[in-house]
Amino acid sequence: MIFSSESPITFDDELTTETDVVVIGGGIIGVSTAWYLTRAGVRVTICEKGRIAGEQSSRNWGWVRQQGRDEAELPIMIESNQIWQTLSEEIGSDTGFRQYGVMYVAESEREMAEYRDWVELAKHYDLKSILLTAQEVQEQVHGFEGAWKGGVVTPSDGRAEPFIVVPAMAQGCQKRGALIKENCAVRGISTQAGQIAGVITEHGEILCRAVVCAAGAWSSMFTGHVGLSFPQLTVKSTVARTAKAPEGFLGNAACEDFAMRRRQDGGYTLAPSGIHEHFVNRDSFRFFGVFLPNLVESWSETTLRLGGDAPGGWNATRKWSDDEPSPFETNRVLNPIPAESTLGALRERLSRRLPALGNIDFVETWAGMIDTTPDVVPVMDQISSLPGFYLASGFSGHGFGIGPAAGRVMADLVQGNSPGHDLTRFRFCRFSDGSKLDRGPSL
Template sequence: MSFPIHENSPLRHRGRLPAVCDTVVIGGGIIGVMTAWALAKKGQRVVLCEKGLIAGEQSSRNWGWIRQQGRDPAELPIMMESLALWRELAAGTGGRLGFRQTGVLYLANKEGDMAGFRSWLDSVAGSGVDSRMLSAREVADLVPSAKAGWTGGLWTASDARAEPWVAVPVLADLAAEAGVVIVEHCAVRCLDLSAGRVAGVVTEAGRIACDQVVVAAGAWSRLFLGAHGVRIPQLSVRATVAATEPLPDLFPGAAVDSHFAFRRREDGGYTLAPGDHQNFWIGPDAFREFGTYWPLLKRTFGQTSLQPMAPKGYPDAWSTPRWLKGDVESPFERMRILNPAPDRRALERLRTRFAEAFPQIGKPRLTASWAGMIETMPDVVPVIDRTEKLPGLVIATGLCGHGFGIGPGMGRVIASMVLGEEIGHDMRRFRLSRFTDGSKLVPGPSL
């Protein structure tokens, strides 16, 4: 399978829509897939509708990190559960996920970076995570071929990696085997409401009656929910990624400093990404949320390149309609896969920084490059919650670029929320009402 998944990748799931089910999951990224899988394992009749292809957007375009390190303290317990599930899933699929516990390493370019690492480590004291600070000498021992002169680091040996464009389709196959009806190229145009609550969904292929709907639509969640009167302050940024040709084994795990990130892949190459740059296209939603995002913007302004308008068809493009009707073609059908072009200048800087860190390798040849739209929230914390406005609706979005690793655990959490079961984690940090109840927004870690 080529990476990432794109418009010309083959359809894998052509399930027939039933007239009735228990739950419809909207979105075939890892959160939607694992939620559907967890619900099916509990005996639910589940339909997963994906407007494009399973993992066609950010779930096949991410760095492939499975990390506890740097998580918001409220996310960490779910992430630890997720890591255990990754191990079980990897064992049950014969290694096809590319799952390897090779560790995650944060590298300090200056002493201020070390202070940030210490602060995070203090915030999760007592959690049981095996993260620890490293000296410059210990970093050099872990990455002996590097010449970057890092001053220290933060290391979690139990953290892992996997191949996202391979892993998520394999997990979708598991969900299908568990009984989930998965239909690709099947956009949900709108909710079907009765007496003020969810009664089903209207897809481009027809209506499905159900009592529960999970919106896990990634960068499209705000557009879908807003058309039903549910506001979430979610925006999206473009992140660029590249794959190198096979290289010597510089480091078996995943690492990042202030400038770039790298991860060993199963094919012997490395996945590279800028660690200090992202692109943000301004649209009507961005204007509306300027005040909400100001605290985060102050912290990340130097790392964000602003563009005057989103391309045509994007969720926050000026011309994208904000209304949805069941008998009219939706924006989701017009753009099956959100596939932004990578930032070419960022790629060249990336090659230069890699060569500076590993001069014996030089500028690596890139065999592929791509970009993805990462949905984010003003506090860099997802929304996992029901909404009082529409009973029967569960929102699972805003995973802020770190949803791949937490996917299995979060899927189990969302399934328990759908079923009204005890979740086992404190979910107050993820409530939707934090944006409207007067609470002070506290941004999560920027690690």
């Protein structure tokens, strides 16, 4: 079940007035960061405006994917894959992580050429991705209808259960001493001599020496409030989960028409490929120039709508004083309405491609607001103009799988340790230092 603002509050620790690090946002990035900070004995408070994992981190497809990653993300994702392998044991709760692979299937030579390029790249990282013939595709997914040219699979990739993972990790953080409070929006920051000195929450001030902003789709609004311009927009994506279904492909698979993941409960999580909605708001105009290439590239896949569900909506104020309610309190859990037309398209595509699932019941449908940057990779950085303020956001539709290692990286950054990977591509100043944005390629 997805979480909403009506879901019961389960994390309600009494806040202290002083800690080492405040994490803004209880999604997979914030909670993973806290997980590694608490492991190192750092005192952490997680402030979550709504519910732990209420937004993207429970609404995603549950793919833990190395295949097709941006090359700069790949070493971090490989580390994450390793973390996933022992995470259930560490947190004492089954995350559902299973290595059944990620498979992409192609009907065109152009896609097959991309897959061949990927397999070559994967060799440098010892990933053992494999090209599949059309017949091998049919053998992996019985009854998968299409004029397939072939596919590509990375057997070490996996799947996990988004509803379960982050709340379980959050409980683990609590056991190590972290304080976690839901319905606790951070409205702003306080500084001393230009450095972070604390945060202002709706329940009062917390003094701290570092703040990690992991506010997902709301990060741009928050950073804007503290004087930092972070180009970030959102797209809505609609998802369905099915009733228990006959066992088919056990991993994650995608073709041009839809994507599927076998779930731990015997059903599938399904979503149509290439259908998104963008709710035009003030940020759409503010960041129009930098996102224009994205809009052009995804024009046929993106429906533009006015106002609606975007963080803050069309009319929401972008200016508030820290002693009054902020837009974060107005919308506790971003819970967009799933698009009926998208679900209709999903049903039609499923009937055509995988008739065995054509009539299966959708027992739950939902939508999530995916946050994205113009170059479709996140920021993981300390902001040089605001020492003590760290940004970990903009994971652009693939932050669930990489989340645990991204948290480890952020925890080390905050402690002044080496992050263990080259983070140049993820620097915040790439949007303002005049460098040309590197927009891909990734599958």
